[in-house]
Amino acid sequence: MKALPMRTRLYSLDELEDIPGTKVFTAIRSRQAYHLHKFCMSLMEAHNRNAFKADERAYLDRFRMSDEQKEAVLARDFNKLIELGGNIYFLVKLSNTDGWSTQKAVGSMTGMTADEYAAMMRAGGRPIEGNRSIKEGN
Amino acid sequence: MARITAGIATSHVPAIGAAFDQGRTQEEYWKPVFDGYEWVKGFQEREEPDVVILCYNDHASAMMLDVVPTFALGMAEEFEPADEGWGARPVPTVMGDPVLAAHLAEQLVIDNFDLTLMNHMDVDHGLTVPLSLMFGKVDQWPVRVIPLAINVTQFPTPSAERCWQLGEAIGDAVRSYPADLNVQIWGTGGMSHQLQGPRAGLINPEFDNAFLDKLIDRTDDLRAITRLEFLRESGSEGIELIMWLIMRAALGEKVEQLHRFYHVPASNTAVGHIVLRPAG
Ligand SMILES: [Fe+2]
Numbered sequence: 001m002k003a004l005p006m007r008t009r010l011y012s013l014d015e016l017e018d019i020p021g022t023k024v025f026t027a028i029r030s031r032q033a034y035h036l037h038k039f040c041m042s043l044m045e046a047h048n049r050n051a052f053k054a055d056e057r058a059y060l061d062r063f064r065m066s067d068e069q070k071e072a073v074l075a076r077d078f079n080k081l082i083e084l085g086g087n088i089y090f091l092v093k094l095s096n097t098d099g100w101s102t103q104k105a106v107g108s109m110t111g112m113t114a115d116e117y118a119a120m121m122r123a124g125g126r127p128i129e130g131n132r133s134i135k136e137g138n
Numbered sequence: 139m140a141r142i143t144a145g146i147a148t149s150h151v152p153a154i155g156a157a158f159d160q161g162r163t164q165e166e167y168w169k170p171v172f173d174g175y176e177w178v179k180g181f182q183e184r185e186e187p188d189v190v191i192l193c194y195n196d197h198a199s200a201m202m203l204d205v206v207p208t209f210a211l212g213m214a215e216e217f218e219p220a221d222e223g224w225g226a227r228p229v230p231t232v233m234g235d236p237v238l239a240a241h242l243a244e245q246l247v248i249d250n251f252d253l254t255l256m257n258h259m260d261v262d263h264g265l266t267v268p269l270s271l272m273f274g275k276v277d278q279w280p281v282r283v284i285p286l287a288i289n290v291t292q293f294p295t296p297s298a299e300r301c302w303q304l305g306e307a308i309g310d311a312v313r314s315y316p317a318d319l320n321v322q323i324w325g326t327g328g329m330s331h332q333l334q335g336p337r338a339g340l341i342n343p344e345f346d347n348a349f350l351d352k353l354i355d356r357t358d359d360l361r362a363i364t365r366l367e368f369l370r371e372s373g374s375e376g377i378e379l380i381m382w383l384i385m386r387a388a389l390g391e392k393v394e395q396l397h398r399f400y401h402v403p404a405s406n407t408a409v410g411h412i413v414l415r416p417a418g
Binding site: 010011015016019020021022023024025026027030034037038040041043044045046049078079082087088089090092093094095096097099101102103106107109110111117120121122124125126127128131132133 | 152153156197198199202203206220221222223224225291292293294330332333334335336337338339340341342343344345364366369370371374375402403405406408
């Protein structure tokens, strides 16, 4: 049987990879992070937050996450967690449990200190110029 | 006959909710943000809407893990504020309107929008922060709310054009509802922001202000914005702006701008807010 052509896209999916410092959260990443995300959402209940705080490693072992994902949770390495499929809206359940502001969690991914990041935001944020495309460098 | 009397858009930043709940609205950092919403609180007192159709996105509170509906309509009598990891916001339970919601569901499916119907869900900051900004601190919300949750987080999201079409169909559905109701439609989220990776903190005021300008009378330009362009130009979370297009389309072709506000930053985000009135 002849394969049907795929529907025409307005742009190639590769272009989603061309945005500097950005991982687009796709259906396949969502699958990759399913158990990580299940852990994050469990933190929406106070008794689970308490159990996690009491023994992080033991609590994480209740979930079918990869060891890499568990290590990244323990290290609060949000860039790594996003690389492993995570999405920020799940991950902030973890930083909220830690009592972090969203700004602190988000800023931790930029290589800046929390103060430097806060100052950049007060000054108007990260400019778009130079941050649109890796290929075009604009 | 039910009428849509206003369309309102606003950002729905969680830190705004936290500042509001902790009584920090007059602090130097937050005062300019909250001042931008003084006008609309007076407007709402004069308007006394009966129902708000509130377009927002769930932030991994009630959806996104096991189910990822593209368009999900809240059918319940009540929606409780979600616990997003530090306790639920101390705001009133959100009261729904199951009869109007059922009418919307029926009409929209006839119009080929295959909605997901939610008989139970908690609502997070995406829905409750706009309510706080429009009505302030209250013992109960002065409106019934029909939540309409849109997937703006997991790619592929719906397109800007699809959101526009849905907004038009919602407008038609409301206008075919026999009860005499004063209905508002709200679009929330945005404006430019990125909450992930080394590009986090991105803000694009040129893009945002052009979006606000075109929302009045150059909407064809906005309908043509691709998902890729939103991601590039307004940040990975700026694509929430497609929800503003549902609101705008429901108002019909011509609108009058009653109020507009733009401020950078609230936490990681550019705050935008606009109040529109259908004009003929
Ligand atoms: Fe949002």
